[in-house]
Amino acid sequence: MERQPLALRIVLAAGLVALAAFPFVGEKFYVQFVTKVMIWAIFAVSLDLLVGYTGLVSLGHALSYGLAAYTLMLLTPQYEAAGFWTSLGASLGVAALAALVVGLLVLRTSGIYFIMVTLAFGQMAYYYVHDSDRLGGSDGKYIYVRPALEIAGWKPFDLDQFTHFYYVALALLAGVYFALRVLLASPFGRVIVGIKENEHRMRMLGFATFRYKLVCFVLAGVLAGLAGWLAAAHDGLVNPEMLSWHQSGQLLMMVILGGMGTPSGPILGAAALKVLELLFQSWTKHWQLLLGGFIVLAVLLIPRGLAQLFEWKRRG
Amino acid sequence: MDTAIFLIQVLNGIQYGLLLFLVASGLTLIFGIMGIINLAHGSFYMIGAYLAFSLTRLIGDFWLALAAGVVVAVAIGLLLEWLVMRFLYQRDHLYQVLLTYGLILIFEEARSLVWGDDVHGVAVPGALAHSIPLTENLSYQVYRLAMSGICLAIALGMYWLIQKTRLGMTIRAGSVNREMVQSLGINIGLLYRLVFALGVALAALAGMLASPVSSVFPGMGNQVLIISFVVVVIGGIGSVKGALVAALLIGLADTFGKVLVPQIAGMVVYLLMAAILLWRPQGIFGRG
Amino acid sequence: MAEAALRTESLQKLFGGLAAVNGVSLACELGRVHAVIGPNGAGKTTLINLLSGDLEPSSGRIEILGREVTGLAPHRISQMGVGRSYQRTNIFMRFTAFENCRLAAQSRLPTSMRFLRPAARYSAVNDAAAKALEVCDLSSRQDTVAAELSHGERRQLEVAMTLATSPKVLLLDEPLAGMGAEESARMVELLRRLAPGHAMLLVEHDMDAVFALADTLTVMVNGSVLASGTPEEIRASREVQEAYLGSEEHG
Numbered sequence: 041m042e043r044q045p046l047a048l049r050i051v052l053a054a055g056l057v058a059l060a061a062f063p064f065v066g067e068k069f070y071v072q073f074v075t076k077v078m079i080w081a082i083f084a085v086s087l088d089l090l091v092g093y094t095g096l097v098s099l100g101h102a103l104s105y106g107l108a109a110y111t112l113m114l115l116t117p118q119y120e121a122a123g124f125w126t127s128l129g130a131s132l133g134v135a136a137l138a139a140l141v142v143g144l145l146v147l148r149t150s151g152i153y154f155i156m157v158t159l160a161f162g163q164m165a166y167y168y169v170h171d172s173d174r175l176g177g178s179d180g181k182y183i184y185v186r187p188a189l190e191i192a193g194w195k196p197f198d199l200d201q202f203t204h205f206y207y208v209a210l211a212l213l214a215g216v217y218f219a220l221r222v223l224l225a226s227p228f229g230r231v232i233v234g235i236k237e238n239e240h241r242m243r244m245l246g247f248a249t250f251r252y253k254l255v256c257f258v259l260a261g262v263l264a265g266l267a268g269w270l271a272a273a274h275d276g277l278v279n280p281e282m283l284s285w286h287q288s289g290q291l292l293m294m295v296i297l298g299g300m301g302t303p304s305g306p307i308l309g310a311a312a313l314k315v316l317e318l319l320f321q322s323w324t325k326h327w328q329l330l331l332g333g334f335i336v337l338a339v340l341l342i343p344r345g346l347a348q349l350f351e352w353k354r355r356g
Numbered sequence: 357m358d359t360a361i362f363l364i365q366v367l368n369g370i371q372y373g374l375l376l377f378l379v380a381s382g383l384t385l386i387f388g389i390m391g392i393i394n395l396a397h398g399s400f401y402m403i404g405a406y407l408a409f410s411l412t413r414l415i416g417d418f419w420l421a422l423a424a425g426v427v428v429a430v431a432i433g434l435l436l437e438w439l440v441m442r443f444l445y446q447r448d449h450l451y452q453v454l455l456t457y458g459l460i461l462i463f464e465e466a467r468s469l470v471w472g473d474d475v476h477g478v479a480v481p482g483a484l485a486h487s488i489p490l491t492e493n494l495s496y497q498v499y500r501l502a503m504s505g506i507c508l509a510i511a512l513g514m515y516w517l518i519q520k521t522r523l524g525m526t527i528r529a530g531s532v533n534r535e536m537v538q539s540l541g542i543n544i545g546l547l548y549r550l551v552f553a554l555g556v557a558l559a560a561l562a563g564m565l566a567s568p569v570s571s572v573f574p575g576m577g578n579q580v581l582i583i584s585f586v587v588v589v590i591g592g593i594g595s596v597k598g599a600l601v602a603a604l605l606i607g608l609a610d611t612f613g614k615v616l617v618p619q620i621a622g623m624v625v626y627l628l629m630a631a632i633l634l635w636r637p638q639g640i641f642g643r644g
Numbered sequence: 645m646a647e648a649a650l651r652t653e654s655l656q657k658l659f660g661g662l663a664a665v666n667g668v669s670l671a672c673e674l675g676r677v678h679a680v681i682g683p684n685g686a687g688k689t690t691l692i693n694l695l696s697g698d699l700e701p702s703s704g705r706i707e708i709l710g711r712e713v714t715g716l717a718p719h720r721i722s723q724m725g726v727g728r729s730y731q732r733t734n735i736f737m738r739f740t741a742f743e744n745c746r747l748a749a750q751s752r753l754p755t756s757m758r759f760l761r762p763a764a765r766y767s768a769v770n771d772a773a774a775k776a777l778e779v780c781d782l783s784s785r786q787d788t789v790a791a792e793l794s795h796g797e798r799r800q801l802e803v804a805m806t807l808a809t810s811p812k813v814l815l816l817d818e819p820l821a822g823m824g825a826e827e828s829a830r831m832v833e834l835l836r837r838l839a840p841g842h843a844m845l846l847v848e849h850d851m852d853a854v855f856a857l858a859d860t861l862t863v864m865v866n867g868s869v870l871a872s873g874t875p876e877e878i879r880a881s882r883e884v885q886e887a888y889l890g891s892e893e894h895g
Contacts, residue, residue, distance in 0.1 A: 091450070097450065149634075149637040150637075153589060153633055153639070156585060156629065156633065157633045157634070159582075161626070161630060163582075163622075163626045167620070167626070171619060285582060286578075292453065296453075296454045297454065326469060328464060328465040329461070329462055329465035331458075332458040332460070335454060339451050339454050340443055
């Protein structure tokens with residue numbers, strides 16, 4: 041288990057401080073932008089648990105994300121707030137259940153077939169939601185009031201205020217990050233990493249690898265559900281696109297770009313992709329050309345993603 | 357459902373399936389021989405359609421435009437292979453996915469720059485613009501039959517190429533054991549270029565053939581891409597035979613799905629894929 | 645007669661029409677070394693694959709430590725006290741030698757579904773890993789990444805990983821494969837040290853090692869057992885000499 045290179049730790053610590061201070065200096069638009077980036081970061085970390093650590097490339101990860109989002113929508117009364125804990129619990133529960141059911145089926149395949157079967161289930165969910173009038177069809181539905189937390193009359197925060205939402209998202213991202221590091225150092229985490237490295241040998245050593253993959257799949261689903269709940273609350277809108285393969289694809293891009301198999305990689309990847317998007321959008325209407333070009337160059341020149349850049353600092 | 361309508365759906369299903377076969381066979385060859393997952397494959401389908409639109413307006417004759425279009429598409433494909441693709445051969449699949457995703461963005465935006473974002477139509481070539489009557493009220497477009505015929509001819513051509521020629525033998529060997537083919541001294545770079553060019557040509561041709569029927573619109577590449585991947589995986593990666601069987605299966609399933617179970621029409625193809633993969637994880641003709 | 649730790653009865657494995665292993669019966673007791681020899685393609689590796697659970701037998705019986713394990717999944721067989729090493733090195737290339745063994749030793753925890761305490765703090769696991777490395781003379785290399793070990797060291801690591809799971813039965817598939825004279829001698833010494841505490845089934849081509857270690861020899865040809873007995877009996881057997889031994893003496 042390697043210690044993180046010092047350069048990376050400094051950058052991450054600085055990043056945390058910067059993020060905590062940002063709402064004091066940033067405009068509302070940018071604070072909300074960074075909130076969105078943090079939500080994507082949580083989503084990307086959840087996929088990395090599958091891709092970077094266990095070696096399971098899922099193109100249907102948006103399924104848990106989207107179902108959690110829709111659960112929040114269903115639990116939110118027309119013009120009132122849903123309960124914070126109840127809606128979060130329900131969303132995570134739905135995400136976990138979906139991941140469990142799908143995992144039991146898809147984990148019997150591997151490689152490219154696994155990618156495609158996960159895509160299939162993701163698309164099935166997409167079409168189900170897309171064609172369902174009750175769920176809002178292709179337009180989706182609005183969430184007019186964000187979930188509210190009240191403990192005996194006292195509201196610790198008000199999610200409808202964008203700065204409060206920002207800090208809740210930041211706290212959750214930090215929590216997820218540290219939880220992931222703990223998980224990776226645990227016996228479970230070591231098994232997961234071993235499965236990616238040489239699953240056959242793990243089985244021969246006596247590990248029932250299917251079980252571990254399934255638990256990992258469900259954990260990743262729960263994290264994706266957290267991101268979905270946050271995204272729905274933040275945007276105030278759920279629509280089928282949240283379950284589409286484009287969503288899963290973009291997510292995969294973030295994970296690969298940032299560097300798989302590192303706790304900070306997906307966070308960097310999410311930030312990089314979204315910031316570049318914003319930047320290029322401000323330059324030209326045809327910003328996708330620039331983004332595509334950037335991705336192509338990045339793959340050709342930086343083989344292992346952005347987090348690799350920090351490895352160079354350690355060796356140098 | 358009466359016989360005439362049933363017949364129409366079957367013909368539609370087969371036509372859609374054969375078109376999918378053109379696209380999917382290129383994809384499966386590229387993946388099977390070169391080991392590259394190319395998400396930009398759908399973009400060539402789109403490029404083909406847009407080329408059909410522009411070239412028919414320029415040249416006037418649909419078939420000449422088709423021929424010219426294939427040449428242009430192959431040229432673009434070879435340029436792409438030389439510039440970018442050849443660096444992907446040894447790379448991990450995930451990076452191929454990422455890079456070709458970047459290519460999709462580039463192609464989409466380039467298309468927007470050159471042709472704009474409107475939906476365009478391509479006229480059905482005059483000679484085939486009429487319909488054959490099936491019953492009093494129903495008839496079937498001759499062009500659609502011609503499409504199926506052309507795709508079928510190409511399928512037979514590919515069968516001949518792969519089963520009866522030396523090149524085909526090399527391709528078959530390469531899809532089973534790439535290293536072996538290399539160590540036999542065969543110019544692997546040339547083989548790859550040929551296979552890639554073939555794949556691109558097929559995808560572009562499919563787009564051109566489809567354009568009079570399904571029109572020319574942004575996003576058509578992504579749509580066909582995802583279904584082609586489903587075809588490839590169900591048929592078994594690297595198997596052209598598998599691509600044909602799977603494409604027809606999907607074509608028919610999708611067509612009948614829309615008619616019989618419209619509420620879940622979109623899900624039908626994916627339910628089919630999930631079922632097949634759970635029964636036979638390597639695809640129908642895939643190697644275990 | 646000591647109770648056999650490992651026993652097979654008429655074990656058979658068919659691939660299509662071909663019997664890769666055909667009616668093999670053998671036994672190995674704790675503290676004994678049973679070597680399986682034979683020309684290439686005799687079915688020796690298939691036999692080990694059947695015993696470790698990598699392959700499922702077409703017919704026949706396998707018993708480990710008195711319990712029937714025929715057709716059980718490999719991880720279940722491993723948990724019953726069987727350790728298997730591979731002919732082609734099958735380790736975790738990107739982990740250090742220590743982590744390779746530590747992970748192997750971790751498999752003996754009642755469960756690895758533990759999410760909070762760092763794996764590095766399970767001292768019993770660490771001790772088992774350190775011990776296995778020590779027995780295999782790899783302690784000085786424990787912090788080296790496996791990919792950077794020499795071929796001989798990696799073969800030693802193969803064995804160390806197997807030992808880290810505290811097995812009673814050892815299935816070793818050509819542990820000396822690809823080793824030079826000095827490395828081979830070291831490995832033979834290691835195996836000799838291990839023999840008393842385990843039931844060892846050894847597949848090997850190196851005849852010097854085989855005759856130095858084995859209590860019992862089984863000669864396989866074309867999937868079947870040609871002869872079985874003590875090293876002296878086998879050496880004296882004309883059948884075996886004709887079929888195999890003469891050409892292999894210098895192998």
